[in-house]
Amino acid sequence: MAELKRTPLLSEHLQLKAKIVPFAGWEMPVSYPAGIIAEHKAVRAAAGLFDIGHMGLIKLEGANALALINQLATNDASRLAPGQGQYSVLCNEAGGTIDDILVYRLPMFYLIIANASNTDKVLAYLKSAAGSVQVGLYENYCMISVQGPQAKALTAKILNAPLDDLKHNHTLWWRDIIISRTGYTGEDGFEFIVAKKEAAALWQAFINKGVQPCGLGARDTLRLEAGLPLYGHEYDEKSSPLDAGYQWAVKFEKGTFVGKKALMSGRTKTLVGLEFEGRTIPRQGTTVFSASDSGICGEITSGTFSPTFNKPLALAYLTRPESKIFVELRGNRQLGHVVDKAFYKRVK
Amino acid sequence: MYPENLKYSQEHEWVRVEGNKAIIGITHHAQDALGDVVYVELPPVGKEFKAMQEFGVVESVKSVSSLYSPVSGKVTANNASLNDHPEKVNLSPYDEGWIMEMEISNPADLDNLLSAAAYQATLKK
Numbered sequence: 001m002a003e004l005k006r007t008p009l010l011s012e013h014l015q016l017k018a019k020i021v022p023f024a025g026w027e028m029p030v031s032y033p034a035g036i037i038a039e040h041k042a043v044r045a046a047a048g049l050f051d052i053g054h055m056g057l058i059k060l061e062g063a064n065a066l067a068l069i070n071q072l073a074t075n076d077a078s079r080l081a082p083g084q085g086q087y088s089v090l091c092n093e094a095g096g097t098i099d100d101i102l103v104y105r106l107p108m109f110y111l112i113i114a115n116a117s118n119t120d121k122v123l124a125y126l127k128s129a130a131g132s133v134q135v136g137l138y139e140n141y142c143m144i145s146v147q148g149p150q151a152k153a154l155t156a157k158i159l160n161a162p163l164d165d166l167k168h169n170h171t172l173w174w175r176d177i178i179i180s181r182t183g184y185t186g187e188d189g190f191e192f193i194v195a196k197k198e199a200a201a202l203w204q205a206f207i208n209k210g211v212q213p214c215g216l217g218a219r220d221t222l223r224l225e226a227g228l229p230l231y232g233h234e235y236d237e238k239s240s241p242l243d244a245g246y247q248w249a250v251k252f253e254k255g256t257f258v259g260k261k262a263l264m265s266g267r268t269k270t271l272v273g274l275e276f277e278g279r280t281i282p283r284q285g286t287t288v289f290s291a292s293d294s295g296i297c298g299e300i301t302s303g304t305f306s307p308t309f310n311k312p313l314a315l316a317y318l319t320r321p322e323s324k325i326f327v328e329l330r331g332n333r334q335l336g337h338v339v340d341k342a343f344y345k346r347v348k
Numbered sequence: 349m350y351p352e353n354l355k356y357s358q359e360h361e362w363v364r365v366e367g368n369k370a371i372i373g374i375t376h377h378a379q380d381a382l383g384d385v386v387y388v389e390l391p392p393v394g395k396e397f398k399a400m401q402e403f404g405v406v407e408s409v410k411s412v413s414s415l416y417s418p419v420s421g422k423v424t425a426n427n428a429s430l431n432d433h434p435e436k437v438n439l440s441p442y443d444e445g446w447i448m449e450m451e452i453s454n455p456a457d458l459d460n461l462l463s464a465a466a467y468q469a470t471l472k473k
Contacts, residue, residue: 019383030383030410035383035384035438036383036384036409036410037384037409217383217409217410279386279387280389280407281387281407281412283412304409305384305409307409330389330405
């Protein structure tokens, strides 16, 4: 097995007594001594700090960078104002997903944020299509995220940054840190693109203010409650952004792009939320049956225990519309209901 | 972390013997490895299990683990308070977090269990 990669914050995590696990080729904290549930609740009630240094930062530079991005990704990057970011999807010709990404238009170049598990694949793909565009890792930088209702006040204080006018999905280049008002938790929050050598100081500034460090475990329960997809679960090379419910990120009218033809025929399945009447947690891969005729109607892509709602929740692809379903878990039938996949919606 | 008066299985259950009864739960090591416990599937009272037979599961946020009966016997009680407070398994694994009580049918099974020191030695491997 190849050596695991480390973010600049691994020693911080060890000092905080985090439980470290291998994830997508990285040594990452899955939880801290507070535990996943306490970390999750800290983000919903106050703020939580995440090392997301495993995310892939890919820089695209050159006169044709915009054209390249618009040819390979489904959203329309020509709509980006300077400093703005957008959610987008790299599809294959069949409309399946190579990766779901964020595209930023920065002053000198475009930056793509890829999933850790897909960074090598995305980098090779972009390079293969690059032409005159210079494509490479933005390798001296990494990402840290602070999320939660107190994220803005904390960030404003720690960085002395003017955040009142910073809109969702926009960035502020502030003292060599790119502050992006984005996140993956359903809360207001910020993602910092920071020089690796400055990362520990930024991390410690938040920790010293008493912000709860959060691992990948809480990151997963938070995104699931918010109904946000995760590559390898809701997305794969056979699931399209339309299947996942991201039709707003597919801009057919912008012209030609990879996967357009296949996507024109629409979605093949629908991503839904599931709530259950029992306490057993249905996990990824569990078959979903219709409660009306007991036929197979879909499959669970992510299932977890929801700390906010204190019960199991799941995301699932259904191949036909249903309202009542059941799953078989260790020989027991557990009834469930189809609901909006955004289980948690922040009160703005 | 590993009380001397208990016996331990290699599957990370503990047993407290009281007369012909065995009170059973999971060890500190097991609860720590699982993380926040959110559901315990309890064995029904009256059901019989053989030693090393699966008698239930414990679910944490991230994973699900089978529970194996350290001895053969019949379930005489289960800890129903875990239905509302599964976190007791984390907070008090040897006391409030107990999972089931059995009537021991084959006392020789106890000889296959480990002392606290022997169990801890297996964790260091």
